[in-house]
Amino acid sequence: MASFQIEGGHLLSGTIIPQGAKNEALQVICATLLTSEKVTIQNIPDIRDVNNLIQLLKDISVKVEHPSANTFTFQADQLDLEYLQSDEFVNKCAQLRGSVMMIGPLLARMGKAVITKPGGDKIGRRRLDTHFLGFEKLGAKFHHVEDRNVYEIKASPKQGRLVGSYMLLDEASVTGTANIIMAAVFAQGTTMIYNAACEPYVQQLCHMLNHMGANISGIGSNLLTIVGVDQLHGTKHRLLPDMIEVGSFIGMAAMVGDGVRIKDVSLKDLGIIPDAFRRLGVKVEADGDDLYIPRQKHYVVDSFIDGTIMTLADAPWPGLTPDLLSVLIVVATQARGSVLFHQKMFESRLFFVDRLIDMGAQIILCDPHRAVVVGHDRKLTLRASRMSSPDIRAGIALLIAAMSANGTSTISNIEQIDRGYEHIEDRLNALGACIKRV
Numbered sequence: 001m002a003s004f005q006i007e008g009g010h011l012l013s014g015t016i017i018p019q020g021a022k023n024e025a026l027q028v029i030c031a032t033l034l035t036s037e038k039v040t041i042q043n044i045p046d047i048r049d050v051n052n053l054i055q056l057l058k059d060i061s062v063k064v065e066h067p068s069a070n071t072f073t074f075q076a077d078q079l080d081l082e083y084l085q086s087d088e089f090v091n092k093c094a095q096l097r098g099s100v101m102m103i104g105p106l107l108a109r110m111g112k113a114v115i116t117k118p119g120g121d122k123i124g125r126r127r128l129d130t131h132f133l134g135f136e137k138l139g140a141k142f143h144h145v146e147d148r149n150v151y152e153i154k155a156s157p158k159q160g161r162l163v164g165s166y167m168l169l170d171e172a173s174v175t176g177t178a179n180i181i182m183a184a185v186f187a188q189g190t191t192m193i194y195n196a197a198c199e200p201y202v203q204q205l206c207h208m209l210n211h212m213g214a215n216i217s218g219i220g221s222n223l224l225t226i227v228g229v230d231q232l233h234g235t236k237h238r239l240l241p242d243m244i245e246v247g248s249f250i251g252m253a254a255m256v257g258d259g260v261r262i263k264d265v266s267l268k269d270l271g272i273i274p275d276a277f278r279r280l281g282v283k284v285e286a287d288g289d290d291l292y293i294p295r296q297k298h299y300v301v302d303s304f305i306d307g308t309i310m311t312l313a314d315a316p317w318p319g320l321t322p323d324l325l326s327v328l329i330v331v332a333t334q335a336r337g338s339v340l341f342h343q344k345m346f347e348s349r350l351f352f353v354d355r356l357i358d359m360g361a362q363i364i365l366c367d368p369h370r371a372v373v374v375g376h377d378r379k380l381t382l383r384a385s386r387m388s389s390p391d392i393r394a395g396i397a398l399l400i401a402a403m404s405a406n407g408t409s410t411i412s413n414i415e416q417i418d419r420g421y422e423h424i425e426d427r428l429n430a431l432g433a434c435i436k437r438v
Contacts, residue, residue, distance in 0.1 A: 003412045004425065007434035008384060008405035011258035011295075014431045018246050018265060019045040019422040020070060020239035024201035026098035027178045028208055028237055029053055032062070032074035033105035034182060035212060037234030040073045044239060048419040052096050059092065060084055075234075081110065090116050090150050100128060101175055103153065104182035107140060108162060111155040130169055130176030138162040138180070138187050164189030164228055172197045172222065172316040178205055184226040185214045191226040198222050199317040200240060200269040211235040241266050244323045245421065246291070247273045248396050251327040252428070253293035254282040255334060255404045260431065262291045271318045276328060278302075279310060280335050298377060301337030313342035322346060326397035329353060333361040333382065334404065335375035343369050352394035355387045356401055384409040392420035399424070403433055410438075 020043035029050070032039040044050060054072065058064050061080040065073040083089050084106065093099035094116045106113040132142065139156035155162050164187045169176065177197040182205075184191035196202070198220055206219045212235045215227040246265045253260035254277065267274075267289055274284045274291065281299030285292045301310050314322035322345045332339045333356060343349050347368045357363050359382040362374040384407030389395030395417040402409035411417075414437070417424060425435040 001412060002414050003410055003438045004399065004402075004414050004417075005436045005438055006399065006402035006409045006411065008382075008403055008407060008409065010256070010403070010432050010434045012252060012256055012260055012428065012431040012433060013258040015261040015263050016249055016427060016431060017263045018241040018249065019043075019047070021045075021201055021242040022047060022050060022244070022420050023174070023199075024204050024239050025050045026053060027101055027175075027201060027205045028239070029057065029074065030098075030101040030105055031182055031205060031209060032057070033076045033079075033102060034109055034185060034209070035232040035234060036075070036077035037232075038073050038075045039212075039234050040071065040236040042071045042236070042238040044070050044072055045242065045422045046070065047422050048415065049096065049098055053098050056092055056096065056099060056102075059089065079110070084110075085114055087148060090114055090148070100131065101179050101182070103131065103135070104179035107135060107153055107155060108183045108186040111161060113153045114150050115153060116150045128176075130171055130173040131179045133170065134167055134176060134180035134193070135183060137165045137167040138183055138191065139165070140183075162187035164191040164226070166192045167194065169193065169195040171195070174199050174202060177202055177224075181205065181209070181216065181224065181226065185209055185216070185229060185232065187226070187228040189228060191228070193224045193226070194222065196222050196224045197316060200243070200271075204237075204240060208235060208237045211237070240269055243270050243273060244321065244393070246270060247277075247321075247324040248327050248400070248421075250274070250277050250282065250284060250291065250293055251331045251397075252400050252403065254280075254296070254299060254331050255400055256433075257293055258295045258432075260293050261287075262293070264289055265291050267291070272320055273324065276312060276320050276324070277331065279312065280328065280331055280339065281337070282331065299335050301332070301335045301339055301375065303337075309338055309340055311340045311342060314345050322349065323393050325349065326352065326393045327400065329363070329371065329373055330356065330397045330401050332373040332375055333363070333401070334378050336377035338372060338374045341371050341373065343371075349391070349394065352390055352398065355385065355398055356382070358387075359383055359385045359401060359405060361401075381406050383407060386410045386412075388413045389416040392416055396421060396424075399435075403428075403435075
């Protein structure tokens with residue numbers, strides 16, 4: 001198991017380019033299963049979760065080529081149907097949460113799929129009911145195979161394929177919406193998905209599918225209409241920059257930056273992320289499609305108009321993504337002022353603040369969902385510590401804390417960070433950080 005050794009106190013300066021979006025990559029790579037023709041995807045990040053998914057596609061006989069850096073082609077013209085039903089395949093899927101988005105394409109194209117509970121971050125209960133309820137609305141039938149502890153999912157035996165339907169999702173699940181969209185593109189008739197997630201990555205998936213011949217309208221709204229088609233063809237698609245990585249770099253620049261430019265961020269797709277940092281007093285300057293974060297001796301937390309304490313809470317898009325609350329919490333530890341963070345969407349993501357408290361941060365963990373941070377205003381620097389990365393986003397937050405701390409910190413279980421951030425130590429060391437992989 002690898003670790004990072006981080007010598008704190010080194011200022012970052014220069015320009016950094018964000019990687020392609022991890023969450024978009026997982027969706028559109030699965031969408032390549034919907035056609036027998038070649039699909040080219042550019043700007044794919046070289047990270048553990050994405051690489052594992054690509055290997056999973058290779059295992060089921062998808063032809064994968066890697067013509068240049070961050071570019072892959074996929075051709076699913078001879079899928080190994082026997083292996084798709086095997087225990088080995090199901091067990092591999094269980095280790096990768098992104099594999100759940102293979103169900104929709106396989107169900108749409110092959111009329112059947114097998115699923116067990118997938119892995120991923122240990123950040124509390126992340127149910128799959130939205131996926132399954134959506135598939136049932138399209139006519140799919142579930143059968144629990146007890147001796148294998150898997151679910152077999154099959155299209156309606158009468159039609160032999162899924163059937164379009166109106167559905168109101170019980171929650172605006174991003175992966176659930178993506179999975180149902182991919183299942184519905186071949187369904188007979190028209191599917192309407194209300195309370196659909198409308199994140200830029202879901203929009204990107206819809207645009208890609210339309211370029212492949214799908215008929216999806218309402219893109220960018222929470223009401224999607226999908227008219228089923230008989231087949232899809234190949235296409236070329238480029239991933240957006242990863243908004244979570246952009247937000248992570250803003251946090252680093254605020255804490256330990258000496259003038260950092262984040263290049264080609266696709267500003268229109270960042271939503272309120274820059275404003276969330278501005279509420280903590282961080283200067284975030286837009287320059288074309290770049291963001292520039294100058295060095296600040298102090299950043300002062302805003303208050304609401306009525307003078308009450310600033311509160312930052314996660315919410316489905318276009319609200320603040322929950323994936324950045326960990327970074328915002330770390331940034332708040334050196335702000336002037338106090339902030340209440342409310343993590344509404346997951347129940348275990350705030351437990352990492354115990355590590356920050358050990359480093360000297362002034363944080364009150366009210367309950368599993370709320371934490372109050374009283375900023376040090378840089379008068380008290382965090383101290384180095386030994387810690388372990390519990391998940392991707394907490395891992396990058398702890399890395400930022402260690403970069404700002406006095407002394408040398410060690411972060412173990414960095415495989416979690418590798419799941420979401422491409423060659424992160426090399427890229428940060430190029431800006432002036434001192435991070436060693438051990």
